Amino acid sequence: MAAHSQNVSFSALLDAELRRNAGGVRTLRAGAGEIIFQEGDAGDGMYVVDAGRVDIVIGAKDAEPRVLSRIGPGGIFGEMAIIDGKPRSATARADGDSVLRFVPIDDVYRVFSQSPDLMFSLMRDFSNRMRESNARHVEELLEAGRLSLVGRFAQSVVHDLKNPLNIISIAADLAGADETPRESRVMAVGMIRREVKRLTTMVNEVLDFTRQTPGTVVLTPMAFRDFVRVLLDEIGPLAGDRGVEIVCETRPPGVPVNIDERRLVQAFYNLINNAADFMPKGGTVTLRFALTADELQVEVEDSGTGIAPEIAERLFQPFATFGKKTGTGLGLSICKRIIEAHKGRIRARSEPGHGAIFVIMLPLAKSL
Template identity: 30%
Template structure:
């Protein structure tokens, strides 16, 4: 998903590919997929095939250079996996759903947004990371854009209720793309902790010079032993497909923002992840 906060900040995939061509050896691999998305009569089966081919090709290309990339390899692969999951979920809805033209276009735009994120991740990996791009952003506008994606796509057919409680709606200084990654990693964890459904509450509030964003799920919770190492790389809650990198990435992003993470959890009593960020 690509969160756009104004028309001037929206970047088309074609220009993005051109911008990153020299920085990343992988950007050209998205060209065919981009052409497909420009076609209003796109065949969904062909789209699914191209997404899966791209996923395997990109994984292989990055794997070949793992030892050059270092830890950026693991982090990029984790976030690319989430991006490809989003693309495939949208394509699956396109294939099975009877959609209005506007809904179909929205899904194609979401796929394009995930493509843009993959290009950026590959570029960061190739360059061994890039500096943060910190700028003021409205937390209310951020969530207003983020929440529909969760409701209509990430939580689709999962019996998960999403509740929003914004006590603070003002601005914070963040790198929008990095914070999007952090939010998505937390939400994926919350979703996986509630396989039979439940409730995820996202709340914002200001405490002195900090803005806190809380993610509270009603899932399976964590033992004290798991909590003690929850933010370390390669620590998983036991799900077969887990890499154990999601929360380590979140911690690194918060550290770079001079923020902190607080975790509250108990077995069978849910989990709260609290991100605290300086207002200035």
């Protein structure tokens, strides 16, 4: 809601015309909160504010009506219903004790016919008001979008944090009970450690997502073969804990690629972790490597059920969990941001008889 400043020349022209021939113009007084007209009423005339202030609101029957504009002394309101010949599109309510002049529709037509300048001035004033209204509306839509995103973000994160916290709570009770056998205590401690790792991953995903850029990316030339060795050493055991085996179908090339080792490992971890989510009974993730004149191509294929066509276009959107029971829905979105920070590209596809296939393209470095 914003205060509205009227076109002074229009107010002056209208006032001069009304003083020459008042016609059916009459003075009204409205107390604070008094309704002057309601949404849906017939457009039988327009109003001039001589003193006080009038709010133009919608949803006046609701507990908290929304104020569209605020009309002060010298301003007019109610002209829209005259221009378009339709019922009132909003409610006019006195913000405080106000003095108004009501100009019946016949007198409005009369003064406009006698003064083309007045009609032109009204159109200019009306256009300015529409521009202001449109600008406010766009800002409100953007704000609503931001609030919706925050709501989805909070809902997703809180829901997903509760599950591991509940497991940790149960495991802690089990481990701390005097009558718990040693084997069960060991199992409970393992559960706690596993869920702490899960929480850590989720928190890191949230932190990554809230950054405008995917962390500090420092690109350094590195033989891709060496990177793959580091990658398998780091995420191989983690994948194994979930029953997932990582297999290199082709040998990783030794070509130089500009890499931020820590961040690119995170991108591949997100892909493989996402694949594991869709293979609850375990499975295989296959890596394939190919070269073009200026790019390295890496295919990451899992042995799951593949990508449903209806979700393919939204796969890298934030909060896109697509039926998964765990995770924040941020992993693939973050993965895409990391790859793009490496000046690369990522896409996904699915073929009959195959699982999900993610293809990463990274530019080759000139030298090590």
